[in-house]
Amino acid sequence: MDWKPERNSHLTLQEQIVNWMRSRIERGDWTVGTKIPPQRKLASQLKVNRSTVQQAIEELKADGLLESKVGSGVYVANHSWNALLNKSQPNWKQHIESSIHKPNIHTIQLINEYEQYDDVIRLGTGELSPELLPTKELKQSLQSISLDAKVIGYSSPLGNERLRKILCEYLQKRGIYTFPENILIVSGALQALQLIALGLLEEGSIVFHEDPSYLTSVHPFQSAGMQMISVQRNQHLQETLQSLKKKRQSIFYCIPSLHNPTGINFSVEEKKQLYEVCNALQIPIVEDDVYHELLFDSPTPPIKSFDSSGQVLYIGSVSKTLSPGLRIGWVVGPTQVIQRLADIKMQTDYGSSSFSQEIVAHWLSTELYENHVSWLRHQLKERVAFVEKILEEEFKDIASWNKSAGGFYIWLRFHQPIVNKAFFLKLLNEKVLINPGYIYAANDLHHIRLSYAYASFDELAKGLEILRKISKVSMNRGIEGSE
Amino acid sequence: MDWKPERNSHLTLQEQIVNWMRSRIERGDWTVGTKIPPQRKLASQLKVNRSTVQQAIEELKADGLLESKVGSGVYVANHSWNALLNKSQPNWKQHIESSIHKPNIHTIQLINEYEQYDDVIRLGTGELSPELLPTKELKQSLQSISLDAKVIGYSSPLGNERLRKILCEYLQKRGIYTFPENILIVSGALQALQLIALGLLEEGSIVFHEDPSYLTSVHPFQSAGMQMISVQRNQHLQETLQSLKKKRQSIFYCIPSLHNPTGINFSVEEKKQLYEVCNALQIPIVEDDVYHELLFDSPTPPIKSFDSSGQVLYIGSVSKTLSPGLRIGWVVGPTQVIQRLADIKMQTDYGSSSFSQEIVAHWLSTELYENHVSWLRHQLKERVAFVEKILEEEFKDIASWNKSAGGFYIWLRFHQPIVNKAFFLKLLNEKVLINPGYIYAANDLHHIRLSYAYASFDELAKGLEILRKISKVSMNRGIEGSE
Known part of the structure; x- marks a missing residue:
């Protein structure tokens, strides 16, 4: 919203605002059912008094272009638009309301x-606070990254190979021994969840999670038609999972280090217990470990470090440590799972930003990151x-x-x-x-x-x-x- | 696959390869049902003769760890793994086969x-060929981009505001007059299609497209349960669409400039005809215009330029012109549609790479890009x-x-x-x-x-x-x- 009314126009501020809103509607930017911004916000953006905005809105309501819904706001009116402007437009509101993906909660x-x-x-x-981001060092590092033509083309389905090799070494320090072919670079941990939902689970599958959980605040699984079930980790966990799972497919999502939102850390024994329970029931574990580096004391090894069944999909990221704007994370898992997720990622966005991948490779391979x-x-x-x-x-x-x-x-x-x-x-x-x-x-x-x-x-x-x-x-x- | 057998080991090359493959299986990297790489590929990666690889595979087949499927390749065997290694693992193959998203065609x-x-x-x-990418200039431009802390944090739901303002000016040159609030920055055009599939269409909706079409080669709509119907653009288009659409929701996907794969260009009249037919039937148009800048002669205005109903979702990108590795594209549409797509994008990957967005903003706002x-x-x-x-x-x-x-x-x-x-x-x-x-x-x-x-x-x-x-x-x- 770059437009502002002019002070020295022959039209009043109110007239200018009415014309501007009318044109937004006539041009199809504000289609039927669009909620227009709150008066306070409009007044601040247009740099006018709130009463001026209010009067302009009243005038458009009188014309039948806008309508108020009690307790909700002002909307582009439904009944009159076609008649007034003599054209038809898609029913976007209905498109939105009947579509597949859940909206974020309000x-x-x-x-x-x-x-x-x-x-x-x-x-x-x-x-991270802006002052905690290594802005200067990142800027400097842009001059050190290699940027040959291969880097700035589409990357391979699994992501930048150099970065995957570096990650293998990096993850060894926490006891995870893996190969470049077992790593998929993703655009942040959330995308990993999205790919898992679409690529490894059928509709109606069960996603077990702790209560409370970060997972409740996002919808990759619900929007794909999965059931979310929260469980307590106690000595009855195996019976609980078995009775809830029945014959369905399921996964167990957990954040064993610095749990989001509770901050809780699993002990090694708790990690082993969860691994063994899920192993017995053949339930894959999604281990979200994006806060790993931020433990004040030495972290205990991730569940993935004692996985010898290809049972754990391990998720990491630099969003919480280096910069969320890079949008770079990774998933570690068995070859066939990684290939499947890579195939869907290629169909979703053809890979993550090569520039971002090269920056992360540079940071992880030097002492900059640590x-x-x-x-x-x-x-x-x-x-x-x-x-x-x-x-x-x-x-x-x-x-x-x-x-x-x-x-x-x-x-x-x-x-x-x-x-x-x-x-x-x-x-x-x-x-x-x-x-x-x-x-x-x-x-x-x-x-x-x-x-x-x-x-x-x-x-x-x-x-x-x-x-x-x-x-x-x-x-x-x-x-x-x-x- | 970084490992290679050692020449001066006390074990033969074949023994080393057998041990290595066995360990990949035992560690759960190669789970049951994993197709192992073709012998020729393995031989080249391990720097050994193909016959050595072949003998190693034969040995593991004799042990019951691998099995051949005629005409398809060699797989980690199903029947013997649990017995041999005495552990259980998730049935990943079944997970993959029963899950929601379609695999890429083979x-x-x-x-x-x-x-x-x-x-x-x-x-x-x-x-683009590596030699057609402006590698040197991109590298130089990294020193000119502003990189304050705000830029490298998570971006706003619609994407970098400066980039959206610059795009408004850029798109004016092709007759599209829009506002920053009507633009969503996406990670390439394909992601735009993914967001449209999830955020604007119900299951069973119809996606009309030309025949042939790039859209047939990707699956964002099919995987979300939409029907793909190819139609001819001729004088009967309106009747055709009406009879096929019935009461269903639908969209029309088209590439009016330098059509992929045919290279065909719509005339202005053809664009207007399509717009009017779809307008009469209230069918939204998805106009994929990623090749716009690459027309040898002056391009004609996009369909979006005569859209006064908020009917056209207009997709552009720098992947075909500047660098696919940036993963930056955009969608232009009515406010409520853009807000909806942004909400799903926030749930999918929390926005596109801020670094990439800043680079594109720099290129579009200087003469570098043109x-x-x-x-x-x-x-x-x-x-x-x-x-x-x-x-x-x-x-x-x-x-x-x-x-x-x-x-x-x-x-x-x-x-x-x-x-x-x-x-x-x-x-x-x-x-x-x-x-x-x-x-x-x-x-x-x-x-x-x-x-x-x-x-x-x-x-x-x-x-x-x-x-x-x-x-x-x-x-x-x-x-x-x-x-």
Whole structure:
């Protein structure tokens, strides 16, 4: 939205806005059913008073081009458009509503939207703060990467071969011995899940996962028609899985290191137990290990390191350590699985950015990456100390939490179930963005995933102050309500 | 596959290979049902005689670890593995076979595989020759791109805002007036099709396309359960579409400029006719225009330029002009459609490489891009002249073709229906890789998509000589067979 009304036009601001909106509708940019941006947002983007926007919208409503839906917003009107403009257009709204892929849940859509605004304090973001990204070093490294014509062409189905060889060496350090042919380069861990959903499971397959889980907040499996079932890892796990699985195909998705959102780490014994239970039932394990490098203490070996059955698909990424903008991750698995996923990736996007792959190869093959990650852990430790001090001083009466063992998150539990969507919106209204627990476990109204990785120290302090204030109000309301 | 047997080991080469294969199986890299690489390929990778590989395989077959399937190859044996190794593993083969996404057709899998070998002459490849990529300039431009922390974080759902603004200006030159909010940055045109399949169509929707069509060679729509129907564009188009569509949702996919594979260009009248027919029936049009810049003569305006109903989704890319390795393309469409596709893209891969987006923004906003594309057209013209001269001299008796109007391809039609899979394999055996017509239209045995964009002049000459030789043999066989 680059357009703004002119101050010295012979038309009033309102007239200009009416004409502009009308033209967006007439040109087919705003088709029937399009929700137009909120008045406040429009006013700020067009640099006019909110009342001017409001009057313009009223005028278009009177013309029948726009219509209000109570509690939802202003939309391009359905009934009158064809008549007014005398043309037909596809029923996009119906196309969207009847199509296959699930939309993001509304809270996540709002998070995605508001993360773009600079004046919002992001207390939930699963992303490194700009000051934690090695911007200068990345820029320098662009001059060191080899960039021959082969690199900038389409890559082979499995991805850049040099990068896969380097990854073999890199993964050996954590006890995973593999070959380049057993690695597929993907555009981040989420794409790996998407490929697994489409390439290894039939409709109605069961995806077992922990509760809560990052997996609940994304839809690669649900949109492909899989059933999501959360299970507890306890001594009855094998019976539970067996009874739920019946004769269906299934996989077990887990994040054994620095679990997202809880931050929990499996012990070696827990990893072995899960491996053996799933092995006995022939259930493949998807081990999401994107936070591996960010454990403050030495990590224990991944489940994949004791896999001798080709049972574990192991996912890694540089998004949490080096730069999410590179969009580079990897999957390690048996040859035939990797070939299958590569075949679908070729049909999906013909491979990941060769430039990004070359940058990652350069970082992993020099000491750049390890030096950076070691510095990064140190920075995250300082951040977590800062946040835990505030929590200790200000939140003990209303919430509890475990000391962070690494990564980005504290799984903050409020004593009362106050974290509902109204709570999320109340904070958003104060320009504080949180990741509420209910996006990771539908019925969870106790938790938020507090991230100390993104916001600046000042923002963290200010954001936590607002969080505390709103929480207190919500708790008091809760108590009043229950009286 | 980095491993090679050692010459001065106390074990024979064969023993080492047997141990290595056994360990790949025991470690679960080669799970039950894995097809092991062909003997010739293994011999070349392990740097041993083919007979050594063969004897190693025979030994493992005798042990029951491998088994031959007639006419298909050697596989990790099913019956004996569990017994031999006393462990269980997931039935990956079944997982793969029952899963949702269609595999690439076998010919395309072979193309993807053999494109990686340097000694293969690629006569069909839809990719620029390494010498046509602006490698040096791209490398230089890496020093000019801005790379602040915001750029290397996750991008906004629609993609890099600066790039979208630049694209608005860029697209104006071809008559498309749009806004940044109406553009989604994607990882190449193929991803755009994937997002449209998942986000705008219900299962069983109809995808109308031309015959032949690039779309037949990829599966984004079929894998999502859509019906593909090819139609002729003639004066009965409206009745045809109406009778086939019935009450179903549908879209019309077309490549009006430098059609892939035929190279045909719609006239302005044909574009208008298609737009009006689809408008009357409310069928959205997907206009794939990735070859736009490569027309030798001035291009006519795209269908999107006269779209005033939000009916056309317009796809572009830099893969055919600047570098496929960047993986950057775009879709232009109505606001609500772009928001929907962006929401699914966020659920699929959290956006395209920020580095790639920044590089493309730099090229499009300076004269770099236009200068390069203008040079490129000139180079392609020289290549087409070279190839058309050979065709004129050597192929007139066996094939016909239209003069190329730009892009990469000549749609070469053999007088006899010789282009079957055996023909493809015979050429592959002589290290010449073609794109046979049957991947673009199932029953086409007359055509190949001849690309003059990839192979060197020497390779083009040599490849065409082999093509001519094999064609002649096939034709004579055909005539003998029919006698």
